[in-house]
Amino acid sequence: MNVAAKDIAKGQNILEIDGISLSFGGVKAIRDVSFDVKKGEIRAIIGPNGAGKTSMLNVINGFYHPQEGTINYKGAKRHDMRPYVAATQGIARTFQNVALFAGMSTLDNIMSGRMLKMKVSLPWHFIRFGPAEREELEHRERVEHIIDFLEIQAIRRTPVGRLPYGLQKRVELGRALAMEPELLLLDEPMAGMNLEEKEDMSRYILDVNDQFGTTIALIEHDMGVVMDLSDRVLVLDYGEKIADGTPDEIKNNQNVIDAYLGVAH
Amino acid sequence: MSDTTLKSDGGSSMSQTQRNWLITVLILAAAVAGSFVAGSDSLLYKVFVGPFVEMYEVPDLFVQVLWEGLVAGTLYALVALGFVLIFKASGVFNFAQGIMVVFGGLSLVGFYAAGVPAFLSLALSVAMMYGLAWTVERVVLRPLVNQDPLILFMATIGLTYFLIGFGEFIFGGEPKTMITQEIGLPSGSYDFDWFGGFVSFQKLDIAAAVIAAIMVGCLAVFFNKTRIGRALRAVADDHQAALSVGITLRQIWVIVWFAAGIVALTTGIMWGARSDVSFALQVIALKALPVIILGGLTSIPGAIVGGLIIGVAEKTAEFYWGPLVGGSIESWIPYFIALGFLWFRPQGLFGEKIIDRI
Numbered sequence: 093m094n095v096a097a098k099d100i101a102k103g104q105n106i107l108e109i110d111g112i113s114l115s116f117g118g119v120k121a122i123r124d125v126s127f128d129v130k131k132g133e134i135r136a137i138i139g140p141n142g143a144g145k146t147s148m149l150n151v152i153n154g155f156y157h158p159q160e161g162t163i164n165y166k167g168a169k170r171h172d173m174r175p176y177v178a179a180t181q182g183i184a185r186t187f188q189n190v191a192l193f194a195g196m197s198t199l200d201n202i203m204s205g206r207m208l209k210m211k212v213s214l215p216w217h218f219i220r221f222g223p224a225e226r227e228e229l230e231h232r233e234r235v236e237h238i239i240d241f242l243e244i245q246a247i248r249r250t251p252v253g254r255l256p257y258g259l260q261k262r263v264e265l266g267r268a269l270a271m272e273p274e275l276l277l278l279d280e281p282m283a284g285m286n287l288e289e290k291e292d293m294s295r296y297i298l299d300v301n302d303q304f305g306t307t308i309a310l311i312e313h314d315m316g317v318v319m320d321l322s323d324r325v326l327v328l329d330y331g332e333k334i335a336d337g338t339p340d341e342i343k344n345n346q347n348v349i350d351a352y353l354g355v356a357h
Numbered sequence: 358m359s360d361t362t363l364k365s366d367g368g369s370s371m372s373q374t375q376r377n378w379l380i381t382v383l384i385l386a387a388a389v390a391g392s393f394v395a396g397s398d399s400l401l402y403k404v405f406v407g408p409f410v411e412m413y414e415v416p417d418l419f420v421q422v423l424w425e426g427l428v429a430g431t432l433y434a435l436v437a438l439g440f441v442l443i444f445k446a447s448g449v450f451n452f453a454q455g456i457m458v459v460f461g462g463l464s465l466v467g468f469y470a471a472g473v474p475a476f477l478s479l480a481l482s483v484a485m486m487y488g489l490a491w492t493v494e495r496v497v498l499r500p501l502v503n504q505d506p507l508i509l510f511m512a513t514i515g516l517t518y519f520l521i522g523f524g525e526f527i528f529g530g531e532p533k534t535m536i537t538q539e540i541g542l543p544s545g546s547y548d549f550d551w552f553g554g555f556v557s558f559q560k561l562d563i564a565a566a567v568i569a570a571i572m573v574g575c576l577a578v579f580f581n582k583t584r585i586g587r588a589l590r591a592v593a594d595d596h597q598a599a600l601s602v603g604i605t606l607r608q609i610w611v612i613v614w615f616a617a618g619i620v621a622l623t624t625g626i627m628w629g630a631r632s633d634v635s636f637a638l639q640v641i642a643l644k645a646l647p648v649i650i651l652g653g654l655t656s657i658p659g660a661i662v663g664g665l666i667i668g669v670a671e672k673t674a675e676f677y678w679g680p681l682v683g684g685s686i687e688s689w690i691p692y693f694i695a696l697g698f699l700w701f702r703p704q705g706l707f708g709e710k711i712i713d714r715i
Contacts, residue, residue, distance in 0.1 A: 153601060155597070155600070175600040175601060175603070176600070176603055176605050179600075179601065179602060179603025180603055184601070184602075185601050187597065187598065187601075191595045191597050191598035191601070192594075192595065192598065193590060193591045193594035193595055193598065193599075194594055194595070195590065195593075195594055196587070196590055196591070196594065200587055200590075203587060204587050204588070204591045204599075204602055204604075205602050206584075207584060207587070207588060207591075207602050207603055207604055208602070208603040210584045224583060224584075227584075228582075228583075228584070267598075267602065271602060271603070
């Protein structure tokens with residue numbers, strides 16, 4: 093990873109967040125936070141509970157619209173993002189508390205990630221045969237690759253609502269990958285997992301980054317995982333940025349230690 | 358271990374539904390036995406034995422009643438289908454489905470009366486339903502996005518009253534005759550000599566059943582096998598996740614309301630052909646409620662099977678048991694049946710058993 097890290101350092105930014113502030117009524121979730129994500133890196137966002145990490149992901153993918161600041165994604169400066177625009181521009185995400193389509197099979201869930209890549213228009217769908225079917229098969233092939241990659245062949249036809257939590261997280265990653273994202277946002281991909289599942293998930297994240305060159309921004313509470321996986325770490329606390337740097341820098345940063353362990357008064 | 362402890366163990370491990378079954382079977386058995394003891398003039402006999410003897414002895418009449426029930430059931434199923442489509446994709450219980458049926462029927466008749474050729478009127482009515490779907494999304498749903506489902510439900514009640522007023526303003530309030538022949542629907546009937554009697558099938562009813570079957574088949578394929586169908590189900594399951602893969606809620610809502618509009622238009626034509634097209638027709642929305650209780654709000658097969666069960670049960674009950682209480686039990690018996698079903702299957706016919714993970 094060290095070699096790659098040097099390349100990344102020279103690379104250009106895929107995302108620049110500048111002076112973002114977000115509040116809900118009187119609650120300030122994010123206060124004037126700026127950071128960037130370089131193309132091809134794994135960027136971690138950490139911080140105590142309620143620090144504004146998930147809010148930040150929601151701003152990036154357009155669920156929340158910040159009151160101040162700009163989002164510069166792939167060179168286009170915006171005041172706020174829209175979910176549809178984010179999806180078409182190559183931002184995919186997973187959710188903290190698994191947001192899958194519970195009634196649908198693993199296959200259908202991952203196929204839904206191909207939604208924007210499929211172009212055949214509505215009338216053809218009523219006929220089903222012809223263009224619509226051809227397109228369906230073509231995308232099925234891509235999805236099968238992802239299923240192989242994530243080693244979930246056995247649960248292809250299972251409704252995801254019945255799967256154990258660890259596998260649901262994996263299917264959710266699969267759905268995000270099906271979008272062939274340039275920037276992948278992962279909200280606590282390892283929450284609630286046991287050690288073995290965490291190791292698997294870490295491996296998938298590294299492989300995605302390595303094989304597909306996907307830029308990844310992830311929120312995670314497991315410090316061991318964060319320090320191992322990420323190239324750079326952003327630390328938020330009470331909606332403010334308190335540190336930003338390589339894992340080694342973060343480990344020794346006094347602000348971070350204070351935020352996590354508390355300060356003697 | 359003694360005999361008595363064994364029995365009490367068995368009793369306590371029995372589930373609620375099993376107990377319900379047991380009680381019902383016991384009561385029925387007692388009633389049938391009682392009616393034979395009391396003789397063929399007793400009320401017990403007339404309720405529990407008489408009608409079945411009659412069905413057996415005059416089968417042609419029974420077949421005719423069954424057929425009427427199935428036809429009515431098809432129409433109930435179509436109305437229920439309209440509810441299910443919209444509920445599945447947007448979580449909204451669309452109270453306006455009944456008036457959409459009337460609106461569809463009236464616009465078809467209205468265009469024809471204005472001198473437009475029959476098939477062009479049909480196409481224009483379809484376009485009208487699309488316009489309605491688009492307008493509803495733009496004016497009613499979009500401003501209320503993320504609101505409580507109850508608020509959306511109340512908005513559809515408002516929509517109902519608006520459409521009644523608007524419809525009367527455009528088309529006038531008096532009942533109209535459906536243009537059945539003009540749009541190619543058959544009339545007349547096939548008559549058969551069966552079981553030493555006479556059974557008659559209206560061609561129009563057969564056409565209604567066939568059209569309904571084709572429509573349901575198309576919808577099933579559309580929902581289960583296509584990209585947009587998948588998007589519809591995705592939106593039904595999780596709005597946030599659907600947005601994150603680039604599905605636009607607005608587009609999906611217009612599509613489902615349009616689909617429900619087409620179903621409403623078809624129902625309006627079929628029902629209008631049997632009676633007249635008038636605003637009184639909108640009460641058929643109420644007919645769909647027991648069907649939905651029975652079939653579940655989210656299941657297309659549930660709506661169809663539920664509709665057929667309600668239709669058949671309603672007509673047989675009216676014909677064989679109605680006279681006992683002076684008739685007209687058609688209006689409430691569906692609810693009674695729906696409640697009876699809930700007694701055995703609280704999750705509805707096709708609903709999945711709800712298990713809360715704690």
